[in-house]
Amino acid sequence: MPYKVLVVDDSSFFRRRLTDILNADPNLNVIDVAVNGIEAVEKAKILKPDVITMDIEMPHLNGIDAVKQIMKHSPTSIIMFSSLTHEGAKITLDALDAGALDFLPKKFSEIAKTTSDAGRVLRQRVTQLARKNSTIKVRANLRDVVANKPPVKKVLSVVTQKSQAVIQKSPQNYKILTIGTSTGGPIALQKVLTQLPDNFPVPILIVQHMPASFTKAFANRLNNLCKISVKEAATGDQLKAGHAYVAPGGKQMVIDGNNSTAKLKIIDDVSERVAFKPSVDITFASAARVFGKDVLSLILTGMGSDGKDGCRLLKGKGATVWSQDEESCVVYGMPQAVAKAGLSDEELPLDKISSSILKVFDLK
Incomplete structure (x- = not known):
């Protein structure tokens, strides 16, 4: 089943362009678009996408505040689109602090030398984050099972055993x-x-x-x-x-x-x-x-x-x-x-x- 993508941007041109690029991969499916942060928050709750592409500058509710609300109510993998300027850098870092996982330049010429290469990079990055989101959902389901307290001790040991490494002061x-x-x-x-x-x-x-x-x-x-x-x-x-x-x-x-x-x-x-x-x-x-x-x-x-x-x-x-x-x-x-x-x-x-x-x- 293809990963579900929600595209959020106030530019109709960019929404269409991004949708066409992502839908060129059979493993990705843009299920809907949102034109501002308020729509993005509501559609994230209803549609439960695997990944959201998010613009930063939008009317009514900007991308950073939208990320904060989405991560509070319906945690989802989010990739931001940003301008490659000093101010754009500070805003993008704020978005990552808010819970976004990745970012890309909004100008595709700054992603790669050719349009086809830029599309490939974009699809790859979105797919990686969609996979991460699916993993998050599986773990959330596992936590729900554990919360219901069936005999799950073996499951818990599998989930936590990687964290048992013991590090000591190094003689080196x-x-x-x-x-x-x-x-x-x-x-x-x-x-x-x-x-x-x-x-x-x-x-x-x-x-x-x-x-x-x-x-x-x-x-x-x-x-x-x-x-x-x-x-x-x-x-x-x-x-x-x-x-x-x-x-x-x-x-x-x-x-x-x-x-x-x-x-x-x-x-x-x-x-x-x-x-x-x-x-x-x-x-x-x-x-x-x-x-x-x-x-x-x-x-x-x-x-x-x-x-x-x-x-x-x-x-x-x-x-x-x-x-x-x-x-x-x-x-x-x-x-x-x-x-x-x-x-x-x-x-x-x-x-x-x-x-x-x-x-x-x-x-x-």
């Missing part, structure tokens, strides 16, 4: 923490990083797949929320304990020097060879070269397999790799690629990652 002297993520990453990173103390003993490198106009706003938001210092990385930044550096969108972030004089170098990358800019693989490879075994690396929620090759290089040096578990991921792509390749030392639920980091570094 980690000198850096590296994190790679994509779809679902902004909120996942926020949950992890806000739990770290200001005296965190090593620097943190963050590679989040994100447009160039978004990364500075994202870094500033994290800096305002976290006890550690967070900034968009720049060439010449010295790696300092208790500081996190977000790779700029559209560029590559690498470590220069050696492990005692490490600095960051930001590279303009016009190569067609590397799909992601920034790329987790490239940053992780430089961490492997400079810090060897003394790296703790995390692969969080995200589409695709970026990070797998970088983790392979890190493991070859004796470094430690953790990946987020399937149940807590928005998209179990990047962590799955690492886990399936046998590169993950631990698969952890999102709500256990920050406490596990604190234990490894013997922090309270």
Whole structure:
């Protein structure tokens, strides 16, 4: 059965265009459209779509407030359409905070070079979120069954056993923490990083797949929320304990020097060879070269397999790799690629990652 999609936008042209693109995939079916946030909230309750595409600027009720109401009354996977501007970045991050899972540029030319490629990316992203929504509904049904208290102890053990990993203080002297993520990453990173103390003993490198106009706003938001210092990385930044550096969108972030004089170098990358800019693989490879075994690396929620090759290089040096578990991921792509390749030392639920980091570094 095709996944059900609700398209929300006040532009009739965009609604028609988006509907045609999504319906080109037999696994997707646009079941209805809404012209403002109020309609979106009501139709989400009645139609129970698998995924909603949501515009931000709309009359009567804007996209952010609509997301808040939908997530309160009828939780659904939502992908936002945003302008790639600094102001658009801040608004989109607000939408992700409200409960949206992903975002795409409203100008299709900013998604991909050709219209056909943009359509393919859009359909792929919507399908991934629709799958996640179906999983959410299955889990909700399971919780309802548990609430009715039939003999379900075996079911409960299956659901929870992945969360039983025990992390202890590491005898390894980690000198850096590296994190790679994509779809679902902004909120996942926020949950992890806000739990770290200001005296965190090593620097943190963050590679989040994100447009160039978004990364500075994202870094500033994290800096305002976290006890550690967070900034968009720049060439010449010295790696300092208790500081996190977000790779700029559209560029590559690498470590220069050696492990005692490490600095960051930001590279303009016009190569067609590397799909992601920034790329987790490239940053992780430089961490492997400079810090060897003394790296703790995390692969969080995200589409695709970026990070797998970088983790392979890190493991070859004796470094430690953790990946987020399937149940807590928005998209179990990047962590799955690492886990399936046998590169993950631990698969952890999102709500256990920050406490596990604190234990490894013997922090309270």
